[in-house]
Amino acid sequence: MSDETEKQKKLMRQIDISCVQAFHTMDEIDAMVELAKKYRLAAVFTLPAFSAHVAERLQDTREIHAGGVVSFPGGGDTTGQKKRQAKELWEAGCREIDMVMNLTAFRSHEFSYVKEELLAIREQVPSAIFKVIIEAPQLTEQEICQAVDLCVKGRADYVKTSTGWYPGCPSTVEQVRIMSREAADRIQIKAAGGIRSLETIQEMQKAGCSRFGMGMRSVQNLIKSIYK
Numbered sequence: 001m002s003d004e005t006e007k008q009k010k011l012m013r014q015i016d017i018s019c020v021q022a023f024h025t026m027d028e029i030d031a032m033v034e035l036a037k038k039y040r041l042a043a044v045f046t047l048p049a050f051s052a053h054v055a056e057r058l059q060d061t062r063e064i065h066a067g068g069v070v071s072f073p074g075g076g077d078t079t080g081q082k083k084r085q086a087k088e089l090w091e092a093g094c095r096e097i098d099m100v101m102n103l104t105a106f107r108s109h110e111f112s113y114v115k116e117e118l119l120a121i122r123e124q125v126p127s128a129i130f131k132v133i134i135e136a137p138q139l140t141e142q143e144i145c146q147a148v149d150l151c152v153k154g155r156a157d158y159v160k161t162s163t164g165w166y167p168g169c170p171s172t173v174e175q176v177r178i179m180s181r182e183a184a185d186r187i188q189i190k191a192a193g194g195i196r197s198l199e200t201i202q203e204m205q206k207a208g209c210s211r212f213g214m215g216m217r218s219v220q221n222l223i224k225s226i227y228k
Helices: 003-012 026-039 048-057 079-091 103-107 111-124 141-153 173-183 198-207 216-226
Strands: 015-019 043-046 065-070 096-100 129-133 158-160 188-192 211-215
Touching (some): 026 043, 048 065, 103 141, 111 129, 111 141, 198 216
Parallel strands (some): 015 043
8 A cells, every 4th residue: 555545544544524513414415424324424414303313324343433412503502402402312322522611601701611511521521532612713812722621621522613604704724824823732623614625624634633624525626536
């Protein structure tokens, strides 16, 4: 196996693929699962109503995780609601949980509330890969650093840049750099939202990012650019 082929396979193992818009069909979700299987992607995400279906279709491919979204995309559910969502998704077979931070509480400086909520979710899914979405494109540099620190204290495995639901505010390499500096190897970084090219992924990897969230169409285009 060539070094280039090995690099391609390693990159595919860093990509989470998703169909999390309300208009996606079951056919698209099934096509996404098959794409993930073919290229051995890291995880497959859809809206909660279809998470059990995805987990079932991935039963024969254990290294590819079914992923579930909690309080997506707004983050404003109560802690109790988030706990129930996370537990239900875990029981449905999701081994990765991406939860949106309560950004209203965070930007109102209710940092203890945010930290305790993260710890409460962690307690519900102690064995899951737990990622927290902070919507970095909406935050100042100081706020990004504060959010990363809270994710560390909340025992998350990853801090994630964005839900990707705000196309006018994509995640950037600079945001990843800020997050990486604050993380200081205490937590891993996932970038999502507006990631469209191999070049952007490579720049973000150099900045310290180790996981990437992309929609199905973007993944298909990436595969075409890699496997020419």
